[in-house]
Amino acid sequence: MVRLELRLTSQSEWIKMFDPRDWTVFVPSPDPTEQGATVLIDLDVGGWLVTLRGTVVGQRDEPMGLVVALGGSERDKINYLNGFVRGGLLNLREKRRLPIRLQVTYGAVEGPANTFTKDINEEGLFLFTDKPLPETSQVHMLVAIPGKPQPLSLVGKVSHTIMPQDDDTPGMGVVFTLEEPQRATLIAVIRELEALLLTGQLPTNIVE
Numbered sequence: 722m723v724r725l726e727l728r729l730t731s732q733s734e735w736i737k738m739f740d741p742r743d744w745t746v747f748v749p750s751p752d753p754t755e756q757g758a759t760v761l762i763d764l765d766v767g768g769w770l771v772t773l774r775g776t777v778v779g780q781r782d783e784p785m786g787l788v789v790a791l792g793g794s795e796r797d798k799i800n801y802l803n804g805f806v807r808g809g810l811l812n813l814r815e816k817r818r819l820p821i822r823l824q825v826t827y828g829a830v831e832g833p834a835n836t837f838t839k840d841i842n843e844e845g846l847f848l849f850t851d852k853p854l855p856e857t858s859q860v861h862m863l864v865a866i867p868g869k870p871q872p873l874s875l876v877g878k879v880s881h882t883i884m885p886q887d888d889d890t891p892g893m894g895v896v897f898t899l900e901e902p903q904r905a906t907l908i909a910v911i912r913e914l915e916a917l918l919l920t921g922q923l924p925t926n927i928v929e
Contacts, residue, residue, distance in 0.1 A: 726765075822928070
């Protein structure tokens with residue numbers, strides 16, 4: 722499977738690359754790719770990271786690149802991204818992803834599963850797993866926080882997945898869906914973790 726990178730420095734650039742009429746995105750690339758090929762796009766929009774899956778439906782010569790049609794499974798991610806671009810969501814560039822390895826128990830298809838986070842911030846996290854849940858699945862997680870006697874209970878929706886065959890670390894990204902009391906608690910915990918990380922007070926075995 723072909724993997725492409727699309728790094729945009731501002732939200733306004735996304736508007737130029739994405740066509741909402743046919744759900745295609747233009748990806749600058751010097752390498753020709755066969756029409757109909759399935760590709761993964763590692764998209765970075767001003768610090769907001771997501772992987773999109775699509776099919777090559779065309780190529781352009783000026784500027785050189787590929788036109789990729791996004792599947793229906795990407796709809797939630799694109800809607801989330803468009804909200805971010807329009808300013809309807811918090812600017813995630815101000816919320817750095819903390820590269821912290823926290824133990825997590827979550828509800829997998831076959832029952833409770835144990836894993837670790839790759840990173841976390843106020844909006845979501847990425848979990849290592851060879852068996853990610855389907856995108857848009859609701860998932861309940863218990864996240865162990867250093868120095869806290871009880872794990873943090875969080876609920877979210879799977880925003881994107883990376884499968885073992887995708888030639889990358891498999892896992893799933895989760896966007897939190899929290900009520901206000903839970904969100905306030907999470908924000909306080911993230912701020913504490915960031916302060917500990919910046920001052921070198923976190924155990925070395927949990928810093929990615």
